[in-house]
Amino acid sequence: MNEEISKEVFTEVAQPAARFAWQHIGEPAVSDILNAMKTAATYPVRKVADNIRNPKGEMSVKKLLRKDQGASSVDISELGLKDFRKIANKYGVDFAITKSQYMDPPKYTVFFKAKDMDAITNVINEYTAKQLRKQENPKPSLLAALQKFKDLVSKIPHKAQERRKEQER
Secondary structure, eight states: OOHHHHHIIIIOOOOOOHHHHHHHHHHHHHHHHHHHHHHHHSSSSHHHHHHHHOOOOBHHHHHHOOOOOOEEEEEEEEOOOHHHHHHHHHHHHHEEEEEOSSSSSEEEEEEEESSSSSHHHHHHHHHHHHHHHHHHSOOOOOHHHHHHHHHHHHHHHHOOOOOOOOOOO
């Protein structure tokens, strides 16, 4: 009797549930894995090996100093880090950012290298020009503008509203 009930439960509940799980979870996962393996197989092996041996862009100071040519350094503020990263990646310059731990306003030093000095000078010139533009035309503070509008709204006199409920029959 128990065997018959368990067979019925298996055919009516467990089989459809397993089929549903395979169709909605198993098959897509397998297809995603196969697609990832296909794209990895088409990616050139030389390029992968070159990126492992010769990292590009942002890296640690130790890795940067292991590379063959000399490194230069510049002190920048925390506000300019994002801009410097964008510009350095644009020109293909390898760089490393270090933060001084013992200074009260933290000071950041950027070490960078490039195969040609033109790339380094372009990065420095573009970065300084961008910082000067930011200093000349600072963005207006949204919080200050919001506070100003709050004060204006608070000064407007509000009409007292009277609420009366009248019963109608």
